[in-house]
Amino acid sequence: MSVINKMLTDLERRQGSGEPAAVYVAPARGQGWWMLLLTLICGLALGILSWRSWLYWQQQQERSHLKAVVLPPVSLPSEQAPLPGSSVSELAPQIPLPPAEAQPAPGLSADASTQAAATTWAREASPDPLAQAQTDEGADLDEMDEPQWQDGEPSDAELQPDLHAELAVEAAPEPAPRRAPSLKIETVELSPAEFAVLSERKANAALVKGELSEAEAQFSALLRQTPDNEQARQQLAGLLYGQGRLAEASALLEEGIRRQPDQADFRLLRARLALAEEDKRGALAWLGGARPPLASNLDYYATWAGLSQELGQNAEAAELYVRLLRVQPDQGRWWLGLGIAEDGQGHGERARDAYRNAQLHGNLGEASQAWLGQRLAQLGP
CATH class of the missing domain: 1.25.40.10 (Tetratricopeptide repeat domain)
Structure with a gap:
């Protein structure tokens, strides 16, 4: 604190005595070599940019001047000179246009696009020294911008596509009217x-x-x-x-x-x-x-045997029943039929055996079972 107090005291003393205070002046820094280099680079860049801008402006001026030149209509060798009242649009169908300019630009009318195309063709074909000189000066620039025309004469469809499409539609044949559906009936012979x-x-x-x-x-x-x-x-x-x-x-x-x-x-x-x-x-x-064959016609032979038995032809009936039993020996009704046929011929022993086989195999109705029991009782053991 004593050092600070001394400094304050000394400052008051100087102010009171009117002595000028010492002013600290910072030493000036010297500019380096890099500042000079930066200045040169910036100046060079600005110069190049200005030169490119001037070239671009010149190109634009030359193009606008070339487009502004309008030449009088050029008469073709094979065509007559146009009348005084004719316009460039009337000569447009007779002037071959390059394929790239056949289509009008969007937003332009057909007459405007045709007139622009005719003017460009006239400019290229004209021997005017001024147009030739201007073309020579901007030859390098035009080679970069203008399209290269293809050799050969463009067709009508390329020159006027809209008109060609309309004519094609008008020339197209009208579709034949559809016939009403009809039903066709054909007779087919079957074998x-x-x-x-x-x-x-x-x-x-x-x-x-x-x-x-x-x-x-x-x-x-x-x-x-x-x-x-x-x-x-x-x-x-x-x-x-x-x-x-x-x-x-x-x-x-x-x-x-x-x-x-x-x-x-x-x-x-x-x-x-x-x-x-x-x-x-x-x-x-x-x-x-x-x-007929027995095995496949059992009903046929069973009906035949039953009719023979009813009509008293017991021998024939017994023979038919035996043939049936050889095919199906477990049929009780056929054993019963054989017993009746043997009983009718007076063969009691054969009839008794046939009746017992009928009882053994069954497959009989109640009435047949009752009659069979009575007949066996009558024949005895």
Whole structure:
């Protein structure tokens, strides 16, 4: 604190005595060489920029001057001179234009674009010394900006694309009017096999739907086309039998038997029709007219054996039952039929054995079982 007090005291003393205070002057720094270098670089950059700007301005002035020159219309050697009232736009279709200037610039009308193209072509083809001199001066600049024209004469479509498109649309032929849709029906002849398949399909579909008349018509047509069709004949005979038309059904089956004498189904159906008319002997005659394979016609032989037994032909009935039992020995009703046939011939021992086999295998109704018990009791042990 003493040093500060001394300084303050000394300052007051000097102020009181009027002595000027000492002023500290900072020493001036010397400018370095880098400042000079920076100044030179900036000056050089400004000079280059000014020179490039002046060149650009000159180019723009020359281009605007060239575009402003308008020459009088040039008459072609093969064309007549235009009339005094004609304009550049009237000569435009006759002047070949380069492909790049065929399309008008956006925002310009067709006349303006055509006049500009004609003026440019006239400028290039004109031998005017002023235009030639100006072109030589800016040759280097024009080579960079102006497009190089392709050799060859442009087509009409390239010169006036809009007009060419309109003419093409007008010249295009009108589309032929559409004809109204028509239905064409052709007659196709089916082979017998194809007709049989189609008729059978229709007849079966009618049977499923319950349309019996349609089914009958289809089966009849099928038989007229293929008279040896067994399935169609049986189906039609069944339809006629179901409607009570027994005579027609019998005639249909008899015709089938004449065509195919060994056809077991036709004979069996015809025998059942005879039984429906209570003609047992006629039914037996139809069954006895053929001997089809036993294994595939068991009902045929069983019906034949039963009719023979009822009509008292026990020997024939016994023979038929034996043949049936050789194929199916476990059928009680056939053992019962064999026992009755043997009993009718007076063969008690054979009848008793057949009755016992019938009881053993069963498959009999209550009435048959009761009668069989009574008959065994009568024959004794």
